[in-house]
Amino acid sequence: MWEKQLSGTQTYDYHYLLKRWSMDRLNVVDTENHSMKLPVVLPDGSRHIAQLQFSGPITSPAVTVASADSSKQEEILKWIENWLQWDVDLAGVAAHFIGSDLEKLFYAHAGTPIVKDIDLYYCLMKTIIHQQLNLKFAYTLTNRFVEAFGTKQDDVWFYPSPDRVASLSYEDLRQMQFSQRKAEYVIDTSRLIMEGKLDFEQLANHPDQEIATALTKIRGLGSWSAQNWMLFGLGRADLLPAADIGVQNALKYYDNLDKKPKPAAIYERGERWSPYRSYATVTLWRSIET
Structure with a gap:
């Protein structure tokens, strides 16, 4: 050791x-x-x-x-x-927001890092599984997925590999309460990887927009999924998922609004947060976590 x-x-x-x-x-x-x-x-x-x-x-x-x-x-x-x-110079990130509309937020939650997933493949699988589910059930499904198809070593779980998941039938996941479409998205995307049609390591070297374009061509992956993978898989610094309910709720609370702001208004406001919109996002999420 x-x-x-x-x-x-x-x-x-x-x-x-x-x-x-x-x-x-x-x-x-x-x-x-x-x-x-x-x-x-x-x-x-x-x-x-x-x-x-x-x-x-x-x-x-x-x-x-x-x-x-x-x-x-x-x-x-x-x-x-x-x-x-x-x-990453998180103090430098915070300095960018001095004098901005989020200044108080960055003082209250100093040094908030992006907490990445530890595997690019599993990050995308988790993103697919979590789509349109409440957080509790989303974790239930991802845990079932890992426990069934991953491996455990000294109490530590290693996540399922693309080849293992590509070999599954849709019914294997349906039995775990996956919807038919979610089962298809998980398995079909894994098969694309095994066929050499999706290469995460190569994709990771591309700019954000090129990654988003490539991922959203895949059945079952939309803009939210692409942004989620770039944020939690790659740790990219300048992403703003304005359609995310958590971001909307955090801004509603922070600004003491009567209702959640619209995505278009958040995107417009977020232009001032660039090139650190990801840090604005994670700090906003943190501000409403219990």
Whole structure:
């Protein structure tokens, strides 16, 4: 077992990261002791479990990373830094909103990171599963999906692979209370990946609009799905899902409005938040979380 400490140079609220991660009961996280375990799948396909222990104030945080395979230490550390987005200057993001209509929000929730999913494929599958469902049932379905087709190692779940899901029948998912269309979207998209028609690693190198155009050509994926994948899969900085109910409710509460603002008005207002609209989005969501 090796371990390495990473020291942060800017405000990073790891308490929020841990809280968000604990929302899914499949994740291994201890919010009181500021620790978590993550399933890490490297580009070569090798699987590892990384233990993260956070410490210090959020203005100068540290995280100690530990794992078993010393031959993969550098690759695992790089993966962790990418997942945490450890090098993002969140103080600089907040500075962008000084004098803006969201200034008070960024003071109240300093150092809010984008909490990414840990796998680009699973992020898209979760996005498809969560579409048009209430949050509680959405988590129920994704948990059933992982427990049935993923693998568990030392209490840590590794998510289902595209080849495993592509081999399923629609009825396999229907038995878990997936709708027929949702089952088709999940399995058919997985089959596109196995056929080489959808390459996440290649897609990740493209600008936001090109990614959105490519994803929305796939049956079952709309604008919300594309934005969700870019935000939680890639951690892109300038996305604003104005049609999202959570964003609308947060602005209604923040501005003390009688009703939720319309998406068009949010898009227009959000032009002033660019190039950090994703951080406005996650901070707005955080402001109404219980």
